Amino acid sequence: MAKRQKYPSSHLNTKRQSTGLRPLIVFSILSVLILTFYIREGEAGPIHSVRSGIVTVSTPFKMVGSVVATPFNAVGNIFANLTASQETLSDLKDQNAQLTAQVAELSEAQQTAQRLESLLGLQSTYNLQSTAARIIGSSSDAWSQTVTIDKGTLDGLTLGMPVCNAYGVIGQITEVALNSSTVLLINDETSGVSAMVQSSRAQGVLRGQADGTLRLEYVPVDAQVASGDIVITSGIGGVFPKGLPLGTVSSVEKSDNDVYYTIVVRTQATTENNEEVLVITSLTEEQIATDEEVAAANSEDATQTPSDDDSENSSATDDEASDSGQDSEDSETQTDEE
């Protein structure tokens, strides 16, 4: 019996090479199932949850990629611009015009918000009882320095109420209508505010000048005043709250025979770019000058009066300083009477 010849084992790969069809079918079905569940399940489904977890884990990589890829973003824009159609460019130009308008509008809104924020800061700092208003116009003639605000008697405003912006006092209401009021600015020639130098407490009256500047008058020469000193409201008269900023001393002059300084004050508050203002509707007790302060102001003036060479000036000072405690409006705004 012939033996079957045994060939040396070749150990050739006798296993049939996998065609991969079975895994292909299995994983294809699995993929379709995943896709189906993904579409049909809600946002809180398990597949969505898995993706959410993966995204959470992969976020640091994306942040690193963001830092690294930022310089290359311009490359993509260049290619996109090269391939953009004329219609796309036209649309983009229109969009650019709209966005430019929006940017201007938003910038304006941002500035408004900043001003309002400053006003709120002022209101909070000085504990002011006030109403916000908006400047809707300025004086219609060249001889007066006034602005018109959009609040009137309907909003509870009355004559004599002080008005300030974020930088300090700007004026006082001199005319009031139902829905608007006229504010006489402190740099008007007819305006006067009881003021004092913050550092030395030297008191005087801040008056507007024809050239639009401000002068602090009736400050005796023995008082300590220097350039750069801050001038604030003194509270005498009970119209303006005590301590509100008015301006800064820009120059101090004194001649040999002068009894009072010639002090020029640079105002902090300008109304050209200040659309929003605060109208101070009432004062608290601590915002009004005390009797001692009024007496001190009177005595300060009384010591100067005998040595006055200029009787006209002294009488004016007497009127303003001594009357300030009795008739606030006379002393602070109705200076034209003097």
Added chain:
Amino acid sequence: MNLHETRRGSRPIWVVAVIAAVLQLAIPPQISIASGTVNFMVALALVLSLSRDPSSAVYIGFASGLFFDLTSSAPIGLMTLILTVASFVVATSSHGVLGGFTTDSLRLVAIGIVAVNLINGLCLFFMGVQTNFLWALFGHGISSSILDMLAAALMLFFMGSSTTQRGFSSRSRGGRYKTLK
């Protein structure tokens, strides 16, 4: 004579896979060129499928597609399905003998990439994700394909030395007695 098939060096493949995954997380969300974004997972799956048997290529394609779906905003399962099938087709077409930075490899991978992107765009259009048919196919599809090809070419170049010398088949290593003991 003991000619075992040497175990394929798996380390370079894992290195490439990890690098591709990290790049997939970091780069595509940031850079878009001409309305297209690079998909490193497509490139990875098709490049690896060149030198794999169809069965392994299916696993690679499934895993790569699922990773892409989970890390992007695309419908989960779509790219998984497309890459599973595409990897199988590429592996079947290459008979597991291609690989490396060769013309044949580049051609086959390029065809696969274009097919994957076009089918993906088509499916997204029919699923309602994309509304413009031509833009879905030729806008995003073509530009993404070009970027994917660049990524695939880099991978082939990087893996070239290891894959071409592994000699899985008789054609690459010659020798009719290759598998004789």
